[in-house]
Amino acid sequence: MARRLHASTIPASRVLPSPDVLDFERLQRLHSLVLLKDVIRKWFGLELSFADPTGRVVGRTEETIVPPQNDFCRLSLFAKEGYSRCSQSVRVLSEKAAGQGKLRSPACHDCHLGFEVLGAPISIDGEGCGTVFVEGYARRQPTGADAETLKLKLAEVTLGAVSTNLDRAIEKLPVLSPTDETRLSDLLELAVGEVTLASQPRRGAQRFGELVGTSEPMAELVRLLEKVCPSDATVLIEGESGTGKELVARAIHANGPRAQKAFVVQNCSAFNDELLESALFGHLRGSFTGAIQDKKGLFEIADGGTFFLDEIGDMSPALQVKLLRVLQEGIFTPVGGTEPRQVDVRIIAATHKDLKAMTSSGQFRQDLYYRINVIRVRVPPLRERREDVPLLAEHFLRKLSLARGVPPKQLSAETLGALVQHDWPGNVRELQNEMERMLVLGTDHAVLTPDLLSSRFRPQDEGPDREEIGSKAGRLRSALEAVERDVIAQGLERTRNNRSRLARELGISRSNLLYKIQKYKLD
Ligand SMILES: Nc1ncnc2c1ncn2[C@@H]1O[C@H](COP(=O)(O)OP(=O)(O)OP(=O)(O)O)[C@@H](O)[C@H]1O
Ligand SMILES: [Mg+2]
Structure with a gap:
């Protein structure tokens, strides 16, 4: 029932040619890959490894063996013949994985010792760049006979030169169930995704990669950003709370000519006037009680870079005047100082308020408004780009x-359905918080089911549907429920009512299965 989703980012207009050789050393240090390696090691006792397009294992030469988890593999690798046969297995796997034509989808292969090697191809712009794989696990606990065969196979490549206690090695072998293998497969797929993402040319698909969404309003926003970024113009970002204003500001900076310089953020509603002034412009020693030494202001720190003034609508009229001066002349005076200082700063301002209306009511200076409002970027609320909900989730x-x-x-299809149908206000952060909550509550669930959703997202179990939208949602929901009921009913029959096994097979917790059995009156 679970639907697989793929995060996709907005394609950029320019795609540069892919690098022929990936920088595996750098890739292996990526935060996400370090975490993935760790998870795979802890959960499965296996080592996430890479092979280059010729099947050569990265970081492994005849002199330096990356020690595998599995003693048999390790012993075999230290022998010349074993090393060569293992490399051969990886090469065959690489070819197999690349040849199956399914992007990122792992393939499996038996190695010379009879263990499994599982791996997925890395392909960038349609070109094979290597393989991500794990090796050396078994699908069932070896029997006595298996153990003897294994020892013989090992002796064949080591020429019998093994003194380690192999019976202990047999006990420690990583044995994976089909469910384990599926999960491992998913993790490998994820690893390939991370490698691919990190290997995209910087100005290619990676551009605005943080801004998730393929809806028309998002595509329009990106088109505008493409034009805005190269310039040095002041930008005013408008949008409701939690719609991604700061994310957009960072994207503008990161993709513009000042990317290598500072990006400084100040929220203008966080402080009282005095503190905000000192934060922005700095102060001289003794200019007020507590000013025990000179302090640089953020404008100076941002010199050469970008200054993001968040919630600019909350700035007091007195400070608005001083800000106007920086914008007009590029100069300001620190608190308690007399000498004006010169800076070169690109300003990006953001607000969730209607600044134009505030100018009419006199709360915001009109001259400042026109200075800031050179380029206006409106970040669309989530309700205008509902189709992005699955990607964002x-x-x-x-x-x-x-x-x-x-x-x-x-997310189970049902959970996703509930999220998509939710009457979203504008806030993306709300979706982010909900996903965090689900992860915390669903630690023992492989698939996140709707019962983990906060009540306001959860589909109602009973009761008549509200309006038309409600009834459409209701139809989808009952269709999904009918499928789920079928799957469980058939599963109960197949497993002869073995609920623990069925829960394992379905990848849900036993208690969740019991809840569903009761809900669908299957007992
Ligand atoms: N299009 C998007 N793609 C990915 N993440 C997003 C997107 N929009 C918002 N987010 C995430 O949602 C959260 C809120 O975004 P951000 O802080 O930029 O919003 P904001 O408009 O500045 O909010 P606030 O009004 O509360 O200051 C962040 O964690 C951000 O990464
Ligand atoms: Mg913000």
């Missing part, structure tokens, strides 16, 4: 899982 799940060092989870 998956994006947040991925990001948050990585940050917590846990394998990524999927």
Whole structure:
């Protein structure tokens, strides 16, 4: 029932040719890959590895062996013949994985010792750049006979020169169930995704990569940003709370000529006037009680770079005058000082208020408004780009899982349906918070089911549908429920009512399965 989603970012207008050789050393140090490696090591006792397009294992030469988890593999690798056969297995896997034509989807291969090697191709702009893989696990606990065969195969490549206690090595072998393998497959797919993303040319697909969404309002926003970025013009970003204003400001800076210089943020509503003035312009020693030494203002720190003035609508009229001066002449005077200072700063301002209306009521200076409002960027609220909800949800799940060092989870189709149908206000942060909540509550769920949603998102179980939207939502919901009921009913029959096994097979917790059995009156 679970639907797989792929985070997609907005394609950029220019795509540069792909690098022929990936910088694996750098890739392996990527935060996300370090976390993934760690998860795979802890959960499965396996080592996430890379091979180049010729199948050569990165970081492994005959002199330096990246020690694998599995003693048999390790012993075999230290022998010349074993090393060569193992490399051969990886090469075959690489070819197999690349040849199956399914992007990012892992393939499996038996190695010379009879263990499994599981890997997925890395392809950038249609060109094979290598393989991400794990090697050396078994699909079932070896029997006595298996153990004897294994020892013989190992002796064949080591010429019998093994003194380690192999019985202990047998006990420690990583054995993966089909479910484990599926999960591992998902993690490998994720690893390939991370590698691909990190290997895109900077100005190519990576551009505005943080801004998730393929809806028309987002595409329009990106088109505007493409024009805005190269210039040095002042930008006013408008949008409701939590719609991504700061994210847009950062994107403008990161993709503009000042990208290598500072990006400084100040929220103008966070402080009282005096403190804000001192934060912006700095102060001289003794200019007020507590000013025990000179302090640089943020305008000076931002010199050469970009200054993001958040919630500019909350700035007092007195400070508005001083800001206007910086914008007009590029100069300001620190608190308690007399000498004006010169700076070169690009200003990006943001507000969730209607500044134009505020100029009419005299709360915001008209001259400042015109100075700031050179280029206006409106960030669309989520309700205007509902079709981005699945992408955003998956994006947040991925990001948050990585940050917590846990394998990524999927939303069940039903959960996704509920999220898409939710009457979204403008706020993207609300969706992010909900995903975080689901991850916390669903630690033991592989698939995040609707019962984990906060009540305001949860589809109502009973009761007549409200209006027309409600009834459409209701139809989708009952269709999904009918499928789910079928899957569970058939599963109960197949497993002869073995609920623990069925829960495992479905990738849900036992208690969740029991809840569903009761809900669908299947007992
Ligand atoms: N298009 C998007 N793609 C990915 N993440 C997004 C997007 N829009 C918003 N977010 C995320 O939502 C959260 C809120 O975004 P941000 O802080 O930029 O909004 P804001 O408009 O500045 O909010 P506030 O009004 O509360 O200051 C952030 O974690 C941000 O990364
Ligand atoms: Mg903000």
